[in-house]
Amino acid sequence: MQKFQMTTPLVEMDGDEMTRVLWTAIKEKLIHPFVDLKTEYYDLGLEYRDQTDDQVTVAAAEACKKYGVGVKCATITPNKQRVEEYNLKQMWKSPNGTIRAIMDGTVFRAPVLVNGITPTVSTWKKPITLARHAYGDIYKNTELKAPAGSKAELVVTAPDGTVTRSDIHNFVGDGIVMGMHNTDASIGGFARACFRYALDTHQDLWFSTKDTISKIYDHRFKDIFSEIYEAEFKAAFEEAGLTYFYTLIDDAVARVIRSEGGFIWACKNYDGDVMSDMVATAFGSLAMMTSVLVSPDGKYEYEAAHGTVTRHFYKWRDGEKTSTNPVATIFAWSGALRKRGELDGLEGLQTYADALEKATIDTIEAGEMTGDLYLISTLPNKKKLDSWEFLDAIAGRLAAILR
């Protein structure tokens, strides 16, 4: 069989532990036999990050900006215990945080649906994609304790010295107080990433905040989305037959539960943090959740939503064949290769990406699956495979589809 060709390299970011083991196996069994793979390789494994004083992460993020599409393996975010385990020079920052700060993006998370894994919410038939704003609010807050008898005020000093004050509270008993912020630029970037992604994936966009209670802060989000929609995206949405829909967060929650799915739900930072975990869990498994970071200027970084699956890695290191689910990582590759194909006008690469996803879903729906899915699948003929048997089963189907 002739291999599918590429023109621009994909930015490949290798990672840690069990997902690093699967990364190599996925390339060997599912990609190299079919695609003349061109990548610019960055090793984001913790050892090499430490050796390069984390400069490799910065270089990888810059490469994503340069080439436009990257694919990333899960990586360890070091804590104190990891600093000892890997004898690190320092507790390096989260690679995802570093990449996000450089690409300035919005994270979109969507589940992979398969027959036999039933969402907890029985009306959900299509994936719900969660778009989370990744800057500000309580994640960049300032908070203080306010002892009894104290007065708390909000003060903003303009560059010309003008001071605006507003009373927060006069504390009779002990209490607490918090200040948080966001910026028009960041909210605008979030809005544009959401509108573009909706057009790109041909889905309606919902956005929700609590603007009835937060009449200046949340209202600003609502206004910025609305202004950008009217000025830049309305015509394209109408032409594509898509809807932009704003509603209160409480109304959104009720509608999401009653819906069939098949849309993008944009949320502020905290709402997105909480709701993405809820949506992922209700769809069945974190191992089936894909994630893509999209920058305001249209650069893409694809990855799995889960971590490095440390518990499985320690077993694999002891010589055991684990049954770790590679689906989200496979879909990171298919998503990145499809996007590369779209940008470079390579239909073959897009055909390959579609076939890879179909072969993966067909395999699970034929009853061949990893242990995590085996536990929750309702298929009568289900069989538990280890990760390598599972990848071989996908490879067989993929070859048949592409023949």
Ligand code: NAP
């Ligand atoms: P995790 O790697 O997502 O694993 C948590 C548990 O979820 C696993 O022990 C496993 O459950 C199950 N699981 C997750 N993915 C699975 C898969 N593909 N197949 C089968 N089961 C799966 O999260 P963690 O243990 O909290 O974190 C481990 C490391 O990953 C940490 O160092 C963290 O910093 C890093 N992390 C990285 C990213 C990222 O790069 N995007 C995201 C999150 C965490 P059982 O053990 O019950 O089988």
Ligand code: MG
């Ligand atoms: Mg969370």
